[in-house]
Amino acid sequence: MTSTSGNKQSTSQTEASEVERWASLIGGGAMVLMGLRQGSLRGALTALAGGGLVYQGATKQSTIQKAQEVIGINQPIKVEKTVTINKSAEELYRFWHDFENLPTFMKHLKSVKVHNEKRSHWIANAPLDNTVEWDADILEDRENEFISWASVEGADIDNSGFVRFKKAPGDRGTEVKVVLEYNPPGGALAATVAKLFGEEPEQQIGDELRRFKMLMEAGEISTTEGQTSGRK
Amino acid sequence: MKAVCWNGANDVRVQSVPDPTILNPRDAIIKITSTAICGSDLHIYGGYIPTVQQGDIIGHEFMGEVVEVGKGVNNLKIGDRVVVPSTIGCGNCHYCQGDMWSLCDNSNPNGWIQEKLFGNITSAIYGYSHMLGGYAGAQAEYIRVPFADVGVVKVPPDLPDEMLLFISDAIPTGYMGAELCDIQPGDTVAVWGCGAVGQFAMISAYMMGAEKVIGIDRFPERLEMAKKFAKAEVINYEEVNAGEALKEMTGGRGPDACIDAVGLEAHGVGLEDFYDQTKQKLKLETDRPHVLREMMVACRKGGTLSIMGVYGGFVDKIPLGAAFNKGLTFRMGQMHGQKYMHSLLQMILDGKLDPSFVVTHQLPLEQAPHAYNIFQQKKDNCIKVVLKP
Numbered sequence: 001m002t003s004t005s006g007n008k009q010s011t012s013q014t015e016a017s018e019v020e021r022w023a024s025l026i027g028g029g030a031m032v033l034m035g036l037r038q039g040s041l042r043g044a045l046t047a048l049a050g051g052g053l054v055y056q057g058a059t060k061q062s063t064i065q066k067a068q069e070v071i072g073i074n075q076p077i078k079v080e081k082t083v084t085i086n087k088s089a090e091e092l093y094r095f096w097h098d099f100e101n102l103p104t105f106m107k108h109l110k111s112v113k114v115h116n117e118k119r120s121h122w123i124a125n126a127p128l129d130n131t132v133e134w135d136a137d138i139l140e141d142r143e144n145e146f147i148s149w150a151s152v153e154g155a156d157i158d159n160s161g162f163v164r165f166k167k168a169p170g171d172r173g174t175e176v177k178v179v180l181e182y183n184p185p186g187g188a189l190a191a192t193v194a195k196l197f198g199e200e201p202e203q204q205i206g207d208e209l210r211r212f213k214m215l216m217e218a219g220e221i222s223t224t225e226g227q228t229s230g231r232k
Numbered sequence: 233m234k235a236v237c238w239n240g241a242n243d244v245r246v247q248s249v250p251d252p253t254i255l256n257p258r259d260a261i262i263k264i265t266s267t268a269i270c271g272s273d274l275h276i277y278g279g280y281i282p283t284v285q286q287g288d289i290i291g292h293e294f295m296g297e298v299v300e301v302g303k304g305v306n307n308l309k310i311g312d313r314v315v316v317p318s319t320i321g322c323g324n325c326h327y328c329q330g331d332m333w334s335l336c337d338n339s340n341p342n343g344w345i346q347e348k349l350f351g352n353i354t355s356a357i358y359g360y361s362h363m364l365g366g367y368a369g370a371q372a373e374y375i376r377v378p379f380a381d382v383g384v385v386k387v388p389p390d391l392p393d394e395m396l397l398f399i400s401d402a403i404p405t406g407y408m409g410a411e412l413c414d415i416q417p418g419d420t421v422a423v424w425g426c427g428a429v430g431q432f433a434m435i436s437a438y439m440m441g442a443e444k445v446i447g448i449d450r451f452p453e454r455l456e457m458a459k460k461f462a463k464a465e466v467i468n469y470e471e472v473n474a475g476e477a478l479k480e481m482t483g484g485r486g487p488d489a490c491i492d493a494v495g496l497e498a499h500g501v502g503l504e505d506f507y508d509q510t511k512q513k514l515k516l517e518t519d520r521p522h523v524l525r526e527m528m529v530a531c532r533k534g535g536t537l538s539i540m541g542v543y544g545g546f547v548d549k550i551p552l553g554a555a556f557n558k559g560l561t562f563r564m565g566q567m568h569g570q571k572y573m574h575s576l577l578q579m580i581l582d583g584k585l586d587p588s589f590v591v592t593h594q595l596p597l598e599q600a601p602h603a604y605n606i607f608q609q610k611k612d613n614c615i616k617v618v619l620k621p
Contacts, residue, residue, distance in 0.1 A: 084326075086324065086325055086326045086329070086337075171326075172326055173326065203344050206344060206347070207343075207344055210343055210344075210353075213325075213337065213338065214322075214338045217322065217324040217325050217337070217338055218258070218322040218323075218324045218325070218338045218379070219257070219258070219304065219324075220256045220257055220258055220304070221256075221341075222256070222322070222338055222339050222340065222341045222356070222365075222378060223255055223256065223341050224255075224341055224342075224365065224366045224367055224368070225255070225341075226253070226255055227252060227253075227255065227367070227368050227376060228233075228235070228249045228250045228251065228252045228253075228289070228368055228376075229237070229249060229287045229288060229289060229368060230235060230237030230239075230245075230247040230249045230287040230288070230289060231285070231286065231287030231288075232286075232287065
C-alpha cells in the first residue's frame with residue numbers, strides 16, 4: 001500500500017477520534033498514516049515517544065502547514081510503504097538500526113553518520129550535485145519492533161519517519177512498514193525538496209524497500225546497471 | 233562479442249557489443265555454445281512486448297560453459313558445462329523457496345513497472361523486456377548469469393547440446409503445462425500449438441497418464457511431428473472447425489484439459505481473427521486471445537485450462553460465462569524451470585526423453601536475422617532454430 005498526500009488540513013475531527021487514533025498508534029502503529037491526515041508525522045512520533053497524547057507538536061505543525069497551504073507553499077511529502085521480507089524481525093531490525101547501513105539501499109541518501117545512540121547526521125542527494133543535511137534524533141526505539149526518528153532544529157529539511165517490523169502470518173517472514181515525511185521549508189529550497197524524490201516519491205520509496213528486501217534475502221541488490229547492450 | 237540486438241519490430245541485427253562483466257557477487261559469465269530462438273521471442277521480434285528497447289540483446293534459451301564466477305558462487309567452477317533456466321530466481325525469497333521460481337521477488341530490478349501493471353513483481357527473464365528485468369539476453373557469445381549459484385544445472389560432457397539445451401526452457405514449459413492439468417488416468421488432453429513447447433506438453437501429458445492427446449495447429453509439418461514424436465491425434469484448424477472436431481473426438485464431452493502453447497499472437501479464422509488483429513494493430517488490446525476463447529468453449533465441464541503461451545497485457549471479448557457456468561479451472565504462469573530441470577535432465581540421461589527431434593535448423597549466430605524471418609514466416613518447415621555463436 002502506498003499513499004502520498006498533500007497534507008489536507010481539517011479541524012472537523014472530534015477530540016474523541018483523535019484519541020482513538022493515538023491509542024491505535026501507540027497500541028501497535030498499524031494505521032498510523034490514517035491518524036496523520038490531520039497532523040504531522042513528527043507530532044505523532046513525538047507523542048508516541050512521550051508515551052502520552054501530547055498533540056501539541058502536531059497541532060503546532062498543523063497551523064504552520066495551514067498557513068503554508070493558504071499562501072501556496074509546497075505541501076509535505078508523505079510516503080507510506082510496506083514490504084514483506086523473508087527474514088526474522090530481529091535480523092531486519094538490527095540492520096536498519098545502524099542508520100549508516102541505510103544508504104546501501106536508499107539511493108536518495110548519500111550518507112548517514114551515527115554520533116551516539118540517539119543522534120545521527122544525514123546527508124541526502126539533491127539535484128545538480130547539491131546535498132541537503134540534517135541531524136536526526138531517535139524518538140522511540142523498541143527492540144525488534146519499531147524505530148522512529150525526526151530531524152532536530154536547524155535541519156535543511158524538516159523530516160521524520162518510522163519503521164515497524166511485524167511478524168507476517170504463516171511462514172512468510174516479517175512485514176516491514178516505513179512511513180516518511182519531508183516538510184519543505186518553503187522558498188527556494190522547497191523546489192529542491194520537491195525534486196529530491198523526483199516525480200514519484202512513492203515509487204522511489206518502494207524501490208528502496210525492494211532493494212532492502214533484496215539485500216536482506218539474496219545478499220545483494222539485483223541490477224542491470226553497467227551491463228552490455230547494443231544501444232548506440 | 234557478437235550479439236543479436238533488437239532494433240525495432242521485425243528488425244534484429246547481429247552487432248558487436250562489449251563483453252559482459254561480473255556485476256554482483258552471485259554472478260557468473262557463461263560462454264554460450266548453443267542458444268535457441270523460442271516461440272515467445274517472436275512476440276518480441278514482432279514488437280508486441282512492451283518495454284523492449286532498441287539495442288537490447290534478446291534470447292533466453294541457452295547453454296554453455298562457465299568462464300568466470302563471482303566471489304559469491306562456490307558451486308560452479310570455470311569449465312563447467314551448464315544449462316541455465318530462462319527465468320531468473322534468487323533462491324532465497326518466499327516464492328523461490330516454495331519452488332515457484334518464476335514468481336521470484338528479487339531478480340527484477342525494474343519491478344516498479346510490473347507492480348504498476350500487474351500489481352506485483354515476478355521474476356526477471358533473460359532478454360525479455362525491461363519490465364521483466366532488462367537483463368541482456370542469450371543470443372550472444374557470452375552472457376552474465378545472476379544468482380548463478382542457484383538454478384544453473386551442470387550437465388555431463390558426453391551428450392550433444394541438442395539433447396540438453398531445451399531443459400533451459402521449452403521442455404519444462406511443456407512439462408509444467410501438462411502438470412498444471414492434474415491429469416488423471418484416462419484423460420484426454422488437447423494442446424493448442426505444436427511448436428516445441430506444444431510437442432513437449434503432449435509428450436509430458438502421456439507421461440502423466442493421459443490416454444489420448446490431441447494436437448491443434450495449422451502447419452502440416454508441425455502436425456506431422458506431433459503424430460510422429462508425440463503420438464498425438466491432430467487437428468488442422470484451417471481445414472476443420474477445431475471445436476467441432478474436438479467434440480467429435482471426445483464423445484461429445486470435450487477434452488478434460490486444454491493446454492495453450494500458443495499465446496498472444498494466436499491466429500484464428502474468420503471475423504473473430506480479424507477483430508483481434510485489428511484491435512491489436514490499433515493498440516486497443518495487446519494480446520490476441522483466440523486460443524483462450526476456443527479452449528473455454530471446447531473444454532469439458534469441470535475441466536482445466538493450462539496456459540503456457542505468453543500473454544503480456546490485456547485481452548478482449550473473453551467468454552467468461554462459458555468458463556463460469558462450466559466450472560472450469562484456470563492455471564497458468566511462466567514456467568518454474570529450476571523446479572523441473574534436474575528431473576528432466578535425469579530423464580534424458582536415462583534415455584526416456586530425446587528432445588533433439590524438435591530442431592529443424594542449426595545456424596551460425598550471424599544468421600539470426602534470417603533465422604527469425606523463417607521462424608516467424610514458417611518458411612522452410614522451420615519449427616526450432618538453434619543458433620551457434
